Amino acid sequence: MKARIHVTLKNGVLDPQGAAVRHSLGALGFDGVEKVRQGKIIEMELTETDAGKAEEQVKAMCEKLLANTVIEDYAVEIL
Amino acid sequence: MRAAVIQFPGSNCDRDLAVAFDKVSGHNKQTQMVWHKESSLPQGLDVIGIPGGFSFGDYLRCGAIAARSPIMRSVVDFANKGGYVVGICNGFQVLTESGLLPGVLMRNAQLKFVCKDVSLKVETTDSIFTNEHKKGDIVTYPVAHHEGNYTADAETLKTLHGEDRVAYTYTNNPNGAMDDIAGILSENRRVLGMMPHPERLNDPELGGVDGSKLFESVAGSLVSA
Numbered sequence: 001m002k003a004r005i006h007v008t009l010k011n012g013v014l015d016p017q018g019a020a021v022r023h024s025l026g027a028l029g030f031d032g033v034e035k036v037r038q039g040k041i042i043e044m045e046l047t048e049t050d051a052g053k054a055e056e057q058v059k060a061m062c063e064k065l066l067a068n069t070v071i072e073d074y075a076v077e078i079l
Numbered sequence: 080m081r082a083a084v085i086q087f088p089g090s091n092c093d094r095d096l097a098v099a100f101d102k103v104s105g106h107n108k109q110t111q112m113v114w115h116k117e118s119s120l121p122q123g124l125d126v127i128g129i130p131g132g133f134s135f136g137d138y139l140r141c142g143a144i145a146a147r148s149p150i151m152r153s154v155v156d157f158a159n160k161g162g163y164v165v166g167i168c169n170g171f172q173v174l175t176e177s178g179l180l181p182g183v184l185m186r187n188a189q190l191k192f193v194c195k196d197v198s199l200k201v202e203t204t205d206s207i208f209t210n211e212h213k214k215g216d217i218v219t220y221p222v223a224h225h226e227g228n229y230t231a232d233a234e235t236l237k238t239l240h241g242e243d244r245v246a247y248t249y250t251n252n253p254n255g256a257m258d259d260i261a262g263i264l265s266e267n268r269r270v271l272g273m274m275p276h277p278e279r280l281n282d283p284e285l286g287g288v289d290g291s292k293l294f295e296s297v298a299g300s301l302v303s304a
Contacts, residue, residue: 013185016186016187068143068183070230071230
């Protein structure tokens with residue numbers, strides 16, 4: 001079973017990297033980009049075959065290590 | 080005074096920190112180096128240093144992997160029982176990731192690695208790390224980091240200020256840190272995290288001795304130990 005985790009900065013947390021990407025896009029002529037937020041995707045393969053249990057496990061991983069919930073949100077997809 | 084320094088793969092200020100502790104620890108009390116895979120600490124420690132560097136290559140988030148290493152469980156226990164801990168630079172990041180200190184160190188606001196001497200204001204003398212200073216003293220320590228932009232929610236900042244737990248602020252903010260915060264204390268005032276490096280300005284040969292006062296304060300407070 002595969003899992004894909006999206007880790008993104010919480011709303012309201014300043015994202016200087018996203019802002020730098022937005023400026024760079026503007027410099028390349030891509031107008032109309034109002035906001036860029038940058039995050040990361042983590043993919044993993046699990047031995048668990050039950051989707052519900054897999055999601056539970058991955059959420060625990062997010063809370064304990066994969067995301068810093070002071071500034072980051074996470075979303076889990078079981079594939 | 081008995082001190083230990085924790086070493087992670089990628090730590091690079093570990094020996095500087097040990098030298099700084101050695102200088103104030105007294106005869107035959109050499110700082111003990113503890114590898115991250117150890118599960119227990121040496122007996123009878125007074126203070127633990129978490130050094131600067133790039134533990135685990137800054138993978139995932141700065142300090143995140145180090146904060147979950149076996150030895151950190153013992154360090155957290157040590158701190159929760161009232162032990163003294165100081166984390167410098169990457170050490171500060173490890174302490175926030177381990178939950179011993181609130182907030183997080185984000186990428187510098189201008190997205191650049193900053194490596195220079197900075198002026199700091201001592202904001203509180205109510206800790207063993209700063210009690211040989213006068214409130215408002217200005218000291219110069221080097222900084223060298225890419226993620227030193229201290230960030231916390233409004234409530235946490237209010238608590239830190241209200242409980243006099245901001246230890247140092249920058250006089251000229253180099254990284255965008257909220258409220259110019261360079262170092263903070265834990266609720267029991269026994270855990271200090273700071274981005275600047277006192278251990279790097281701790282000998283005339285290194286260009287100055289401003290950093291010595293932190294280590295002398297610690298040794299002075301723990302003199303009987």
